[in-house]
Amino acid sequence: MNAIDIVKEQVKAYEKGIAHAVVTIVHSDGSTPRTNGKMLVYSNGATKGTIGGGNVECIATSDALQCIREGCNRLKQYDMTSEASETGMTCGGNISVMIEVFTVRPVLVMCGAGHIGEAVLRLASFVGFDTILVDNREEKDIAEKIVLADRFVKVHDYEEDLKNVEIPDGAHYVIATQGHSFDGDALVAVLTKKYSYVGMIGSSLKIKALFEKMEEKGISKEELNKVYTPIGLDLGGESPEEIAVSIIAEILMIKNGRTGTHWMGKEK
Incomplete structure (x- = not known):
């Protein structure tokens, strides 16, 4: 050779x-x-x-x-x-x-090109992730979000198409599409992959209802319990940017094997 x-x-x-x-x-x-x-x-x-x-x-x-x-x-x-x-x-x-x-940069896959998706892409790139944006909308409708990602994947069906997308093992997935059913479809696909983190946006009530449907599809509670949802650390704030900070903070905590507690009163 x-x-x-x-x-x-x-x-x-x-x-x-x-x-x-x-x-x-x-x-x-x-x-x-x-x-x-x-x-x-x-x-x-x-x-x-x-x-x-x-x-x-x-x-x-x-x-x-x-x-x-x-x-x-x-x-x-x-x-x-x-x-x-x-x-x-x-x-x-x-x-x-x-x-x-x-070395390789960690990969973050953003499912959904909404306001939160845009903020997550900006912050993920800033802290050193390679980013992949996955969405089912026409490119012209989300062009300003696509340019933020290192790679864009257009899907027609989140569940079927995302399963077939080649993504490096150990990627970090954030699911925040434009609809609950799309979130569920994306999650089904993601759970078939080798991931380091998967988080999904949504209220506790929405998640409970969605998970019940997914269990009916044969997805185990054990697998669903690995999903970080409601997504993000409890930092407060309601803007897309604040939510993105809480999401990326949670991902970094998991990636780096830390606890997310503050340093005050502790020795580094």
Whole structure:
């Protein structure tokens, strides 16, 4: 696998939302398995390409995974001159590799291009999300909302069409369409995907009635209990912008594994 092949595989990983690292031999001295080479290491430990095989490649893979977890690049040197070295290899030389990490931005999928959807898209982009807008209206009617998203998906039927939309695993979904039935259709589709968060707007009464209908469709209470609804943290406020802040705050709390409590009186 040459350098161009590695780049092509990187593009595929990016499109699927998979963090990865590229390990490149930048210097070799003495007798080594390879004097040049590249290896792609995915966040799940899988690899493509090679920097020479053997124990040195296993160690480099482990180091690359550590770099992915820490989100940092690193220059590493591997000694292959004795069995007592880190690699345990006796080729007679050493190599230096550059580990470059490519993280992916989190993805937020906004179902609904209303006033709240517009505010959520603006704020989500500001705090670092790639955004996808999903709506069933004509593009000319929501053009000012579409330009706020990194990607727009036009659906005719939320349930059937959204199921077939290719969205990276671990995306965060916000459901706030222009109608209760559309919200329910979108939720049915979202629950078939691998998500990190799904939240739906609505009053407690609306949600109770909607969930009863969804249970009749065969969706379990266990699955419905994973939905954050009514959506957002209890911050008060009624404007679309205030509601968007509460939604994004809740998503960040979940994404970062925090509790949402204030810092006053606590030590960081």
